Amino acid sequence: xxxxxxxxxxxxxxxxxxxxxxxxxxxxxxxxxxxxxxxxxxxxxxxxxxxxxxxxxxxxxxxxxxxxxxxxxxxxxxxxxxxxxxxxxxxxxxxxxxxxxxxxxxxxxxxxxxxxxxxxxxxxxxxxxxxxxxxxxxxxxxxxxxxxxxxxxxxxxxxxxxxxxxxxxxxxxxxxxxxxxxxxxxxxxxxxxxxxxxxxxxxxxxxxxxxxxxxxxxxxxxxxxxxxxxxxxxxxxxxxxxxxxxxxxxxxxxxxxxxxxxxxxxxxxxxxxxxxxxxxxxxxxxxxxxxxxxxxxxxxxxxxxxxxxxxxxxxxxxxxxxxxxxxxxxxxxxxxxxxxxxxxxxxxxxxxxxxxxxxxxxxxxxxxxxxxxxxxxxxxxxxxxxxxxxxxxxxxxxxxxxxxxxxxxxxxxxxxxxxxxxxxxxxxxxxxxxxxxxxxxxxxxxxxxxxxxxxxxxxxxxxxxxxxxxxxxxxxxxxxxxxxxxxxxxxxxxxxxxxxxxxxxxxxxxxxxxxxxxxxxxxxxxxxxxxxxxxxxxxxxxxxxxxxxxxxxxxxxxxxxxxxxxxxxxxxxxxxxxxxxxxxxxxxxxxxxxxxxxxx
Amino acid sequence: xxxxxxxxxxxxxxxxxxxxxxxxxxxxxxxxxxxxxxxxxxxxxxxxxxxxxxxxxxxxxxxxxxxxxxxxxxxxxxxxxxxxxxxxxxxxxxxxxxxxxxxxxxxxxxxxxxxxxxxxxxxxxxxxxxxxxxxxxxxxxxxxxxxxxxxxxxxxxxxxxxxxxxxxxxxxxxxxxxxxxxxxxxxxxxxxxxxxxxxxx
Numbered sequence: 001x002x003x004x005x006x007x008x009x010x011x012x013x014x015x016x017x018x019x020x021x022x023x024x025x026x027x028x029x030x031x032x033x034x035x036x037x038x039x040x041x042x043x044x045x046x047x048x049x050x051x052x053x054x055x056x057x058x059x060x061x062x063x064x065x066x067x068x069x070x071x072x073x074x075x076x077x078x079x080x081x082x083x084x085x086x087x088x089x090x091x092x093x094x095x096x097x098x099x100x101x102x103x104x105x106x107x108x109x110x111x112x113x114x115x116x117x118x119x120x121x122x123x124x125x126x127x128x129x130x131x132x133x134x135x136x137x138x139x140x141x142x143x144x145x146x147x148x149x150x151x152x153x154x155x156x157x158x159x160x161x162x163x164x165x166x167x168x169x170x171x172x173x174x175x176x177x178x179x180x181x182x183x184x185x186x187x188x189x190x191x192x193x194x195x196x197x198x199x200x201x202x203x204x205x206x207x208x209x210x211x212x213x214x215x216x217x218x219x220x221x222x223x224x225x226x227x228x229x230x231x232x233x234x235x236x237x238x239x240x241x242x243x244x245x246x247x248x249x250x251x252x253x254x255x256x257x258x259x260x261x262x263x264x265x266x267x268x269x270x271x272x273x274x275x276x277x278x279x280x281x282x283x284x285x286x287x288x289x290x291x292x293x294x295x296x297x298x299x300x301x302x303x304x305x306x307x308x309x310x311x312x313x314x315x316x317x318x319x320x321x322x323x324x325x326x327x328x329x330x331x332x333x334x335x336x337x338x339x340x341x342x343x344x345x346x347x348x349x350x351x352x353x354x355x356x357x358x359x360x361x362x363x364x365x366x367x368x369x370x371x372x373x374x375x376x377x378x379x380x381x382x383x384x385x386x387x388x389x390x391x392x393x394x395x396x397x398x399x400x401x402x403x404x405x406x407x408x409x410x411x412x413x414x415x416x417x418x419x420x421x422x423x424x425x426x427x428x429x430x431x432x433x434x435x436x437x438x439x440x441x442x443x444x445x446x447x448x449x450x451x452x453x454x455x456x457x458x459x460x461x462x463x464x465x466x467x468x469x470x471x472x473x474x475x476x477x478x479x480x481x482x483x484x485x486x487x488x489x490x491x492x493x494x495x496x497x498x499x500x501x502x503x504x505x506x507x508x509x510x511x512x513x514x515x516x517x518x519x520x521x522x523x524x525x526x527x528x529x530x531x532x533x534x535x536x537x538x539x540x541x542x543x544x545x546x547x548x549x550x551x552x553x554x555x556x557x558x559x560x561x562x563x564x565x566x567x568x569x570x571x572x573x574x575x576x577x578x579x580x581x582x583x584x585x586x587x588x589x590x591x592x593x594x595x596x597x598x599x600x
Numbered sequence: 601x602x603x604x605x606x607x608x609x610x611x612x613x614x615x616x617x618x619x620x621x622x623x624x625x626x627x628x629x630x631x632x633x634x635x636x637x638x639x640x641x642x643x644x645x646x647x648x649x650x651x652x653x654x655x656x657x658x659x660x661x662x663x664x665x666x667x668x669x670x671x672x673x674x675x676x677x678x679x680x681x682x683x684x685x686x687x688x689x690x691x692x693x694x695x696x697x698x699x700x701x702x703x704x705x706x707x708x709x710x711x712x713x714x715x716x717x718x719x720x721x722x723x724x725x726x727x728x729x730x731x732x733x734x735x736x737x738x739x740x741x742x743x744x745x746x747x748x749x750x751x752x753x754x755x756x757x758x759x760x761x762x763x764x765x766x767x768x769x770x771x772x773x774x775x776x777x778x779x780x781x782x783x784x785x786x787x788x789x790x791x792x793x794x795x796x797x798x799x800x801x
Binding site: 062063076087089090091092131132133134136156157158159352367394395397400402404 | 704714720721722730732733734735736737738739740741747748749750755756757758759760761
């Protein structure tokens with residue numbers, strides 16, 4: 001979401017970095033630098049990542065995952081997805097694919113029968129071709145009064161599209177497997193329109209894939225032979241320098257076909273191209289010309305003049321624009337491309353998936369949804385307890401490594417200099433250059449161990465040169481232990497922090513000139529699992545420039561890792577007594593704080 | 601204490617048929633129609649069936665209308681119960697006639713949820729969306745538009761994000777009853793970006 005609300009925190013994922021030669025190309029290159037000590041200015045050792053201002057590399061904290069193994073953030077782009085469950089979004093029916101032992105393994109969707117059936121709901125979920133909402137089925141009993149429901153029609157509850165209206169009245173014989181019935185209808189319409197070649201997208205794709213497969217095979221065969229065996233054919237030449245020749249040859253070939261190729265697709269069929277280019281090697285011109293002539297005739301015969309005239313007459317007689325479906329309506333049907341609104345068929349519903357996500361470097365699972373079905377219906381459960389009142393498509397996860405549970409959450413608070421806060425906060429009103437603004441940056445520690453955090457930032461922002469000062473570059477945050485944590489404690493702490501906020505502004509102004517000392521300088525407040533530090537910004541005199549603060553956060557903690565007996569691993573030296581090993585871990589990431597705009 | 605906060609200016613009809621979970625807030629000018637209920641059969645249990653079931657930590661903003669859906673069945677108008685899960689926030693002036701809304705749902709302002717619609721867990725409905733009757737919104741989707749179509753997918757952290765947001769709204773609403781700060785907090789907490797003011801004095 002592009003938000004112009006300030007303040008904004010975005011975290012940078014290094015997956016967008018250009019790959020350089022050398023070690024640790026996938027891990028954030030900055031973690032390889034030594035751990036920063038207290039009080040050391042580390043900004044000289046760090047370089048801003050080149051993609052720091054690339055919007056695709058910046059993510060909100062909630063959309064990031066954390067690989068516990070690589071100790072690195074993973075964004076949705078550097079994560080490998082696997083389909084775990086396929087379901088229909090309308091009827092929530094789970095299409096259990098080929099399940100291996102245990103329903104929770106990521107499974108491959110089998111392709112029974114036609115390959116495209118795995119992508120659509122084969123039950124009775126159809127969508128309105130006009131507005132794409134789910135259609136409801138209605139049954140009319142036949143006039144003879146038979147006991148079975150005779151005919152079934154579909155109606156849209158939103159736009160009142162009815163399948164009975166229009167030129168092609170759609171009445172279904174039975175009320176089940178509507179998808180199959182619609183499929184037959186669309187196949188029929190294809191056969192009616194196209195004379196010879198059934199040019200559905202499926203057949204075109206099959207033809208093309210066959211063509212390229214043949215091309216690849218013959219290319220392989222060419223490779224096996226020696227260089228000087230046959231006159232080099234332009235298409236299959238091994239040298240890259242011959243590609244120019246290939247392009248020239250192809251161009252001349254197409255221009256020969258030029259005049260008649262106003263007709264759609266089959267003017268240049270894969271078989272014709274293969275025949276002309278491949279084996280002949282472009283040597284025999286006469287043969288090429290003959291073949292081109294034959295193709296030309298075939299193209300001309302393909303154009304059905306009668307059908308074209310009919311189409312033009314119909315278009316001349318159109319009375320309203322509604323008779324032509326919009327582009328999105330035309331494209332929505334995967335089987336048929338309708339040209340008139342009366343040709344619109346109900347659309348099959350595409351299936352959705354639940355996916356497991358893996359770290360792309362170490363293949364560790366980051367997200368694994370829980371797909372065990374719980375047949376509890378939503379409507380009849382008792383008072384709403386947890387989210388467990390779901391039907392077959394649940395929202396639970398077996399594994400969910402969210403980054404907000406592994407890296408500190410940052411929160412920015414503006415500390416007004418004047419003791420009654422100004423009516424409009426500078427986030428909306430704007431920042432005035434050459435005035436020092438103080439902020440409290442609060443970091444919340446989600447881990448169960450205390451962490452030692454070091455912040456780093458260039459003294460001036462790279463783009464516009466606003467100056468940034470951190471008073472305490474490194475500090476500690478307590479562990480997130482939730483023994484007696486209740487809502488009262490949170491609110492009382494917040495109130496305490498609010499009081500402190502007002503009193504600390506006087507502290508800041510008083511101490512700005514006095515001598516500074518002590519490691520706890522600049523730490524505004526502490527809580528059980530959070531710490532607030534002060535940082536100041538002096539905007540430069542650049543009108544309407546955005547204040548973007550690149551912030552490097554690195555933290556270190558000691559984790560207790562269970563020793564793996566016999567499997568080695570990262571858990572320290574063997575031979576230690578005890579069940580747990582202490583392991584020093586360091587995690588670091590870049591982030592960008594977009595604070596506001598500068599007004600003159 | 602249940603922690604429920606129901607504004608005096610809200611119109612609550614048929615309160616014996618309404619079940620509210622704990623710590624839910626109903627702002628002024630809301631309308632909750634508990635009086636539209638299935639005619640209770642002559643069963644032994646004394647209390648009538650709940651026609652509106654609202655979970656915990658919910659937040660109904662100003663002017664929200666909660667109405668159980670109805671259908672004409674065999675000639676007569678029958679009302680079906682409406683169930684809303686936990687940690688659900690419903691924006692101002694929205695009209696809810698769904699059959700069921702899951703937990704961790706956020707509905708924007710001026711939305712219309714049609715009769716017998718089903719919203720599963722972890723759904724974000726943007727402002728002004730019209731969800732057609734009998735629609736089903738799968739989990740982790742973002743829906744928008746009229747008629748509602750799924751436009752985006754939510755990250756896996758959404759359940760935790762919405763829960764935290766619902767709790768924070770409840771706390772902040774309790775701390776200060778001015779509506780502007782709630783708007784700001786709601787927006788900032790939803791983006792889960794850097795919060796501006798965490799506490800209003």
